[in-house]
Amino acid sequence: MAFNPKAPPADKRRLILDAAIRVFARQGFHSTRVADIADEAGVAYGLVYHYFKSKDEVLNELFSERWSLLLTAIEQADRSDALGPRAKLETVAGFIFESYRHDPELMKVIIVEVTRAANSFGRTHLPEIRRAYDSIAKIVAEGQASGAFRGDIDADFASMSFYGAIEQLLSGWIFDLIPAADSDLEQAKTLVTATICDGLEPR
Amino acid sequence: MAFNPKAPPADKRRLILDAAIRVFARQGFHSTRVADIADEAGVAYGLVYHYFKSKDEVLNELFSERWSLLLTAIEQADRSDALGPRAKLETVAGFIFESYRHDPELMKVIIVEVTRAANSFGRTHLPEIRRAYDSIAKIVAEGQASGAFRGDIDADFASMSFYGAIEQLLSGWIFDLIPAADSDLEQAKTLVTATICDGLEPR
DNA sequence: CAACCGATTGACTGGTCAGTCAGCCAGCGA
DNA sequence: TCGCTGGCTGACTGACCAGTCAATCGGTTG
Numbered sequence: 529m530a531f532n533p534k535a536p537p538a539d540k541r542r543l544i545l546d547a548a549i550r551v552f553a554r555q556g557f558h559s560t561r562v563a564d565i566a567d568e569a570g571v572a573y574g575l576v577y578h579y580f581k582s583k584d585e586v587l588n589e590l591f592s593e594r595w596s597l598l599l600t601a602i603e604q605a606d607r608s609d610a611l612g613p614r615a616k617l618e619t620v621a622g623f624i625f626e627s628y629r630h631d632p633e634l635m636k637v638i639i640v641e642v643t644r645a646a647n648s649f650g651r652t653h654l655p656e657i658r659r660a661y662d663s664i665a666k667i668v669a670e671g672q673a674s675g676a677f678r679g680d681i682d683a684d685f686a687s688m689s690f691y692g693a694i695e696q697l698l699s700g701w702i703f704d705l706i707p708a709a710d711s712d713l714e715q716a717k718t719l720v721t722a723t724i725c726d727g728l729e730p731r
Numbered sequence: 732m733a734f735n736p737k738a739p740p741a742d743k744r745r746l747i748l749d750a751a752i753r754v755f756a757r758q759g760f761h762s763t764r765v766a767d768i769a770d771e772a773g774v775a776y777g778l779v780y781h782y783f784k785s786k787d788e789v790l791n792e793l794f795s796e797r798w799s800l801l802l803t804a805i806e807q808a809d810r811s812d813a814l815g816p817r818a819k820l821e822t823v824a825g826f827i828f829e830s831y832r833h834d835p836e837l838m839k840v841i842i843v844e845v846t847r848a849a850n851s852f853g854r855t856h857l858p859e860i861r862r863a864y865d866s867i868a869k870i871v872a873e874g875q876a877s878g879a880f881r882g883d884i885d886a887d888f889a890s891m892s893f894y895g896a897i898e899q900l901l902s903g904w905i906f907d908l909i910p911a912a913d914s915d916l917e918q919a920k921t922l923v924t925a926t927i928c929d930g931l932e933p934r
Numbered sequence: 935c936a937a938c939c940g941a942t943t944g945a946c947t948g949g950t951c952a953g954t955c956a957g958c959c960a961g962c963g964a
Numbered sequence: 965t966c967g968c969t970g971g972c973t974g975a976c977t978g979a980c981c982a983g984t985c986a987a988t989c990g991g992t993t994g
Contacts, residue, residue: 556850556851557850558761558850558851640848640849640850641850644847644848644849645843645847645848646843646847646902646905646906647759647760647761647843647844648759648761650906654906654908658908661903661908681922681925681926682922684903684909685900685909685922685926686926688896688899688900688903688908688909689896689899689900689923689926689927690896691899692895692896692897692898692899692900692902693891693892693893693895693896693899694895695895695899696891696892696894696895696896696898696899697888697891697892697895699849699895700864700887700891702849703849703853703857705857705861705864705891706887706888706891719884719885719888720892722884723884723888723889723892723927724892724926724927726929
């Protein structure tokens with residue numbers, strides 16, 4: 529037939545992933561049972577295992593999907609010749625905060641269950657996570673080489689401080705430790721960059 | 732009798748707590764069974780329940796024991812009239828890094844299982860954790876009031892950035908993402924403070 | 935010595951899930 | 965109409981483990 533007026537094949541795999549985001553965000557990975565995911569997706573228990581090898585694989589998929597975007601964004605920012613090192617860092621921060629604004633539940637899951645869960649899933653994904661730190665450190669190192677940043681603070685050290693500050697702020701919003709007005713989200717990238725860079729730049 | 736030459740009553744409770752630190756650090760809280768703690772302590776399974784209401788209570792005890800020291804240290808630093816706001820922050824950072832040098836396993840457990848596990852134990856201890864952030868923010872706010880720090884960055888925001896940077900560095904050391912020479916530990920407090928404060932201080 | 939009591943022991947139970955699997959059913963081609 | 969295929973179903977099982985508890989031990993008191 530020429531066109532299909534019925535609902536599209538309703539990608540059940542995607543349905544399950546999206547449901548998992550909601551449930552993981554609500555209850556945390558450890559206290560959600562596979563049945564919760566299936567229920568939330570309106571799908572039979574067994575179907576989860578049709579599309580995924582295990583409960584873990586669902587979370588792994590969610591993480592990898594999103595983290596690869598982050599890695600791309602960082603490396604792309606670094607490659608941009610038009611930007612100075614400070615602007616590159618601001619771009620990175622902007623991307624992360626924007627990711628949170630766009631899909632807070634997914635970012636909550638990634639941060640809480642993977643990035644900050646270095647003992648469980650963080651372990652598995654350490655190489656990917658590390659690549660983000662390294663890419664940021666590269667931006668810093670280039671800034672130091674060009675003289676835009678002071679050289680007496682190790683680039684890895686600065687990278688960890690920068691990323692740590694960002695993640696802590698996100699955690700603060702996620703758990704209502706600090707109020708999260710939309711304007712805060714907008715200013716955030718400017719403010720973290722100011723906080724960190726005005727210390728990194730030589731005076 | 733005048734003195735007791737026999738081994739002292741061998742505080743089993745303490746023995747269990749110390750064993751728990753080692754096991755939690757090694758395997759993580761979720762994948763240690765109560766039997767592991769008992770074995771590590773060289774004590775019968777049931778004795779753990781003689782001294783603690785549950786497995787959770789063991790971790791809670793470890794956290795509270797240490798976190799109260801941190802809170803005291805922050806508040807004491809703040810009270811010291813001899814120190815400027817920057818020196819106060821450096822003292823706080825120094826205390827945390829020193830705690831890690833003194834007992835890396837305990838700090839690993841606290842950070843990985845509580846502080847950065849906002850979904851599970853972090854939830855329970857949010858009020859205590861928050862108190863640390865607030866105390867640091869108070870130091871920043873006083874610095875702003877005195878003109879030592881710039882006023883255009885929210886004190887809570889700065890506090891989270893500062894603490895986040897510290898914790899991320901610790902995580903980096905804990906998981907071998909960045910090399911942890913002893914000299915790094917010593918310099919760390921100076922460097923984080925420099926990174927953050929030279930951005931907070933007005934120019 | 936006997937009664938007592940808190941510390942200590944470890945076998946056992948109840949409940950919880952992740953993952954399996956035997957089949958069901960809708961659509962399609964012959 | 966009759967297989968056939970593969971997405972889909974959900975009851976079931978095996979493993980695992982936190983927490984219980986009845987029994988034992990060792991020291992103390994009267």
